[in-house]
Amino acid sequence: MQAELASGRIAREGIFITTKLWNTNHRPERVEPAFEASLKRIGLDYLDLYLIHTPFAFQPGDEQDPRDQDGRVVYDKGVTLLDTWKAMENLVDRGRCRAIGKRETGPSSRYIVDATQAGDMFETSAPRGDFVLRSGLRPVVLLSAGIGVTPVLCMLHALAAENAGSPREVWWIHAARNAKEHVFIQESRQLLSTIPESRSIIAYSKPDPTDRHGKDFDIQGHLDLAGLQGLGIPVEADFYICGPTGFLGDMNRFLISLGVPPDGIRQEIFGPASSVEPGVVKAEVRIPHLPLRSSGNGPVISFTRSVLAVPWDNKFKSLLELAEACDVPVRWSCRSGVCHMCECGLLSGKLHYSPEPLDEPATGNALICVTSESLKLLWRY
Numbered sequence: 038m039q040a041e042l043a044s045g046r047i048a049r050e051g052i053f054i055t056t057k058l059w060n061t062n063h064r065p066e067r068v069e070p071a072f073e074a075s076l077k078r079i080g081l082d083y084l085d086l087y088l089i090h091t092p093f094a095f096q097p098g099d100e101q102d103p104r105d106q107d108g109r110v111v112y113d114k115g116v117t118l119l120d121t122w123k124a125m126e127n128l129v130d131r132g133r134c135r136a137i138g139k140r141e142t143g144p145s146s147r148y149i150v151d152a153t154q155a156g157d158m159f160e161t162s163a164p165r166g167d168f169v170l171r172s173g174l175r176p177v178v179l180l181s182a183g184i185g186v187t188p189v190l191c192m193l194h195a196l197a198a199e200n201a202g203s204p205r206e207v208w209w210i211h212a213a214r215n216a217k218e219h220v221f222i223q224e225s226r227q228l229l230s231t232i233p234e235s236r237s238i239i240a241y242s243k244p245d246p247t248d249r250h251g252k253d254f255d256i257q258g259h260l261d262l263a264g265l266q267g268l269g270i271p272v273e274a275d276f277y278i279c280g281p282t283g284f285l286g287d288m289n290r291f292l293i294s295l296g297v298p299p300d301g302i303r304q305e306i307f308g309p310a311s312s313v314e315p316g317v318v319k320a321e322v323r324i325p326h327l328p329l330r331s332s333g334n335g336p337v338i339s340f341t342r343s344v345l346a347v348p349w350d351n352k353f354k355s356l357l358e359l360a361e362a363c364d365v366p367v368r369w370s371c372r373s374g375v376c377h378m379c380e381c382g383l384l385s386g387k388l389h390y391s392p393e394p395l396d397e398p399a400t401g402n403a404l405i406c407v408t409s410e411s412l413k414l415l416w417r418y
């Protein structure tokens with residue numbers, strides 16, 4: 038390539054060059070030397086795109102794949118992705134590279150890296166869903182497991198930012214397998230340290246021998262009812278739960294048995310999508326029935342396959358919720374009008390969407406996760 042560039046047969050601006058920051062170089066002071074070494078190796082004086090290879094920092098050093106005596110990767114808990122990102126932004130500010138990013142193995146990120154180019158235009162939508170932090174002075178309990186920490190970490194950022202003017206009590210409860218799989222440790226600790234009325238409880242289900250009880254984690258094992266009860270969490274708090282389906286189910290049950298009112302709990306699934314076909318492929322089949330404890334007198338919703346007609350009750354946020362309360366088999370995933378997993382046939386009737394789906398369903402179909410008001414309807418379920 039250098040020969041081609043030197044010959045003038047290709048122009049530097051005509052090619053797009055990417056390299057990656059390896060996992061042992063996430064510490065800010067290592068980012069620039071690693072970047073310059075890369076550039077030197079390929080004989081260029083600037084880069085088009087510099088990527089974080091994976092979002093996990095390994096122990097810094099010359100050993101490319103640091104392992105402990107048991108063969109396990111040694112991670113670096115002293116740096117956050119944000120620290121690394123800021124150091125990479127400096128490279129852009131100084132003109133050493135034109136763009137930065139994070140390599141990802143998911144199909145969407147892979148597509149962006151592999152199939153798009155600088156200057157391409159994207160059609161995007163604003164964030165949606167109702168898993169958002171409510172304002173007010175009530176205590177806030179952020180309960181997460183694994184990667185479910187991601188949205189509640191944003192809430193923690195918001196609470197830390199507003200806490201200077203508000204004495205809101207904040208509980209941070211997180212479950213992970215051990216310290217190696219416990220993400221955003223530094224970032225969450227730093228944010229909690231700025232909130233005077235905050236408490237942190239970390240549960241490790243399988244702590245490593247090097248994980249220190251009382252320092253790295255507080256509870257050994259899974260979070261359970263007795264564990265939650267012992268914490269003395271205020272039941273009048275706003276609860277936000279995020280994690281895999283099983284975790285959400287358990288936490289909901291525990292909190293309700295502790296006396297937390299259902300409308301004080303908000304939740305979002307982050308994890309394997311075991312929820313996609315509840316009731317459709319599961320062996321256990323429940324007979325559809327009228328919803329329990331419902332006194333709806335709104336328009337009648339008919340689930341024709343299930344031979345069920347139910348008056349609409351405003352306590353449900355969507356027709357999907359109503360179907361679930363009736364044990365009518367339904368599919369879903371995003372619950373916010375994006376994935377079309379809940380799309381089903383509308384035999385007759387009219388409906389309103391709130392929020393509007395990103396893309397309209399096919400003619401004669403409907404997305405039942407975002408339909409909250411309806412007239413007389415007949416569903417093919």
Ligand code: FES
Nearest residue numbers: 372376377379406
């Ligand atoms: S569940 Fe995704 S669009 Fe309805």
